[in-house]
Amino acid sequence: MNRILKCIACLTLLLFCTRLSAQEIKWELVAPGVWKGSVGKPESYNLLVAAGAKPAVEELKTAGDAEFPLSKDEIVAKLTDGKTYLRFPLDKKEQLYGFGLNFQTVHQRGKILQLHVDHYGGKDNGRTHAPTPFYVSSNGYGVFINSARYLNIYAGSAVKRDGKNVPEAKDRNTDKSWSSRPYSDGVEVLVPAEGVEFYVFAGPKPLDAVRRYNLLNGGGVLPPRWGLGFTQRVKTLYTAADVEAEVKAFEDKGFPLDFIGLEPGWQSKAYPCTFEWDKGRYPEPAKFVNSLLNKGIRVNLWTNPYVSPQASIYNSIKPFTGDHTVWLGAVPDLTMPQARDILFGQLKKSQVDIGVSGYKFDEVDGYDHYLWPDVTLFPSGHSAEQMRQTYGLLIQKYSADLYHARNQRTYGLVRASNGGGAALPYVIYNDYYNHEDFITALINSGFAGVLWTPEARASKSEEEWLRRMQSVVFSPMAMINAWSTGTKPWSYPNVEKQVKDIALLRMQMMPYWYSEFAKYHFEGTPPFRAMNLEEGFQTEVKKEMKTTNLEENPYAEAVSKEVKDQYMAGEYLLVAPMFTGKATRTVILPKGKWFDFYTGEYAGDGEVITVTPGLDKIPVYVKDGGIIPMGPALMHAPKPSDKLDLEIRYYGSKPGKYMLYDDDGETFDYEKGAYSFRTINVVKAANGKLKASISAAEKGKPNTLNKVTFRAMTK
Template sequence: MMRLWTILLLLFATAASAQPIRWQEEYPGVWKGTFGKPDNYTLLSAAGATPQAATLERLQSVDFPLPKMEVHAELIDGKTYLRFPLQKNEQIYGLGLNFQTVHQRGKILNLHVDHYGGKDNGRTHAPVPFYVSSRGYGVLVNSAQYLTYYVGTGVRKDAKVPAEVKDRNTDKSWNSRPYSDAVEVYVPTEGAEVYVFAGINPLDAIKRYNLFCGGGALPPKWGLGFTQRVQKLYTADEVIKEVAEFEEHGFPLDFIGLEPGWQSKAYPCSFEWDKGRFPNPEALVKKLANKGVRLNLWTNPYISPESPISKAIEPFTGSHTVWNGTVPDLNHADAKCILAGQLSRSQIDIGISGYKIDEVDGYDYYLWPDMAKFPSGISGIQMRQTYGVLAQKLTDSLYRQQNKRTFGLVRASNAGANNMPYVIYNDYYSHQDFITALVNSGFCGVLWTPEVRGSKTGEEWLRRFQTVVFSPMAMINAWSSGTKPWSFPEVAEKVKYYAQLRMELMPYLYSEFAKYHFEGTPPFRAMVLEEGFQGQTKASLNNQDLETNPYLEAVNKEVKDQYMCGEYLLVAPLFTGESTRKVLLPKGNWYDFYSGRYVGNGEEIVAKPEDDRIPVYVKDGGIIPMTTARLHAPAAGEKVNLIIRHYGEKEGMYNLYDDDGLSFDYEKGAYSWRRIVLKRNASGKLEGDISAPDKNKPNTIGTVKFEFMGQ
């Protein structure tokens, strides 16, 4: 009898571990899969994002993109193992904000919120467990645990497409990484929740993922202007003086960032003003507002013992401290209420425009350990994976209560926070890797800025400045260096040209962010997502030293130093010491942004920009709505004159977005799309037209002028 019970228990355990994934189509092209007993607290539940259901329902219906019988889940020793099939020549992108690699096939990644330490190993500021395939589908594992991804590395004996056995002694094609036909994921829980997003191409799958997570962030217009973060321990008078210097030099400025010294105590933080440096913060905010400039505050969430809320919030904080400051449990209603009250009373109610939320990512040795406890019952690991998201969510909610949009900075994010109005930054300062991060940001629903801090030469200063102009946030972070846009006189006028260009491009950039929100299209994205791009070629093994690397292998060439900015612009940054560079153009005619001159079609060109310009190209038929140079973003409801550029020979169409630029009224329908059309008339000449504004909809467009570049 005992033996019979043992056999029955084994059979039951085997059946339980081999149960199938339960699939349900949530929206066209979006499937939810459930296996075992997933955690109740997940990345998506922490973010609280609401899918854009109406938009998702209108999308084209597509079939499940993978053979369901080959999507495998198994429970082993109380842990879940997932397996998703891969085809030959299929490439994988995403899996977080990576800084050095775009292609993730062949990688092992331990997805863990952390500062970026110089290696793409999964420990990063936004380790989003979402990947997209070159075959046009995406997969999200919705877990707030540390996840390990084996992206085409493990080779199973029962693989559907087994690796070919080769003899290293005689076969030059021998490879240290045999072919693997699966993505395998280790989830340290008794179940998993998985989402599969299908599309007609990889970009379409990403759009569905973004829409499912609430759509991308739509910043206020002023958030797309220029920002300067002032030096450490500035006073109110020094802030006013710096704003005046920007105006005297004719440099745009929309918001000033204070470093943590605005507080009476920092790291841990008091969340109250230092009365010596800022005796009347409300008057300062008003004075800057009269000049068209807002104020952003740098802080972290850790509570100083000398903070006015320290005693009240202490019962609702974690078991461990950070820099001797208590850690508010941002999943606990009382902790959120107390912290929100202090932020509102001291800062938001007097007109502070936003925050820079620091140190919610890593290092391990000063953040709480994994075994830390929190009053809400959320584990230390889950809190680590979502703390940056929770901080974004709390502050965003306070601005929503006032019907005012914010746009700030944060050190950590994760899946589900796509709609949060925050841009990621870090202390790493490699210009090339900053651009790769910008390329990768479009795969995982986050925004990233390659901020400028200091430079050794005027050339480096110019090159760094040019790339922030073509990024989500145009920012100088001078908290340590004290740099200004004009700090290098030899390039000051060229820097000024690009600062003004940023303001001129605001109608285009604002429309592209609107498409991010309403349609899910990332405003900055990799070339592999551009139709007609053929940039994936094999790297050669010739002239390589096998003594140095006996396991050398051929890899796909990654295009990680050029990217798309919006629908029509291709940006190819130059780095210090470069006067020329190679650029891979997608199929179709492309034109120089500055002159309209034809440059190539589906080929590799050598860019030799004049006047130290950053190479920027526009596809045939491209329409770029611009405005005149200005020092500040338009005020709410202010009419702006447009200069609409057209490039190339093709007819074209562009949807121009319009709303008040400041409030959340667009969520209630207070917005409009104006259609810009370029067509040939009866004599074959191109003519431009813009649709009339809709009745009872925002209309901030003044006069309209068309420019035909290169003609």
């Protein structure tokens, strides 16, 4: 009997080992501080392929050499049930950030997620607009899983029986330190494919790992200058005359405006779409678009990619679409050149060629009840799952290519993105509308390689409207999305002046914003990012227990204290938004002296301060030695031929240095070297006088500067 039992045990073990087999990881150094690991047979279609990402090779070299940040022996890969299992080690005190565009949490350790492109449904469970499979460790490294599949993530949430650092089992009855979530020493990933490639990024600091990840994507997007101006989206059924009247109102009231967004009513039919102008509302599209261009206003068009049976391109594109529809519209298989040629050929002919400057691509994310199901078959042979994970990337890439071919930059909106998309010129938005969560999303966007806008639509009070507008100005896109409400910047008369002031501040700060986006492109530094990436920022590693009825939730756990309501904006600014109904707030200042952005007054040094800014201001602080280049309060972004005065504001007393970027602001000539970084240096002498300089313009390089003055903000 014992011999039989032993045979059964051996057979069971053999079957288990056959089903769960360890795999050798093939390593390749692809750039300084960046390693690619390959396991099994990685699928040829992945996120980097879909995004068309081309690594910024020279910039990655500039990032410098670094040692492999983990123990390779502790990175495990196995194949099981046709799936690939990966495990990465974790230290006990390590915190994790990333895993996509989350809206309510910054700390991700202990989470169980399925990374799945979808609308945001109110929970950070992995289903979101950009479920980027990239995470960053507080220990200063990053990991990216390059798979276009739904990934199951166990971010330090599951304890292996025979793990390296298995915690002691405790008696809940008598030991108050018992935890329902015992410490786990690994990040585990399940990929539904028989192989995968992944990347490990060295630091030494977390921000260095983020930079390397963005540079592997090709570097962050560099928008046109006008894209960083102010944008207004008009009501759905506006006519050409309505739009022109709204543009005139902006001019009459002295509000800046750079591009205006037309919603579904510009098309003859939408949901699904024809991609053709409605001749009743827009009888002369080319004349309309050019009339606005002559006034310095660009046109951005809403669309989704689902083709109406009444569209002129329907019959030709039908063979290259999926076998399920969205709102009865055909779903183009954008991995096929035939489908792309037809769809984007229509956009080019009907819109781009007459001067339309960009798009808002809607509904490429979710809901499950209207998007194509996972049983959908696409003619390319790519699965419905792969298409779901990459459709946002595909629509961004191939629309951006239309503009690149014209040597004309664009900047638009999209509902979905993913890993590999950092270089694509789109900002994510959604239908959710929680101000606090919008700021958390802005913070997390810096870990996800995407841009996010905390747009304003309408508000229940004038206070809420002003607070939302203040946040919008300190974000990647200063936008009012009034497709439903028709809201204008001046719709709340009691705060009209404050809204105008903050909109004009956005325009004054354009030299700073433009330079910070250039650093995103050339260095990989996210222009908007978490405090956790800022040098000298520390929070106590305390855990807090929210008031909980243990009878209702017997496994309630204390959670790590997060900072999710303040963020860094560019090299020098700390932004701490105010929310409706709150007259005061606390701000955590990193180590080093910080100064009030508006007055230059000293605010604190590595401490927690409580501020009461009043309704007129959003709290903003500048680090010691900070330099903020400011331009005039223009109504529209400057043209390539414009020469503008520059006021360089300096804060504190520490010697300051800033790299000011310049190019023509509209074309891709910077890719051929037609750009410059001019060095600004400021030193404050003992007598309080400034010794300041800006390097001379390089011969043959763009130079949009006229008179330059320096201003000491700290007296």
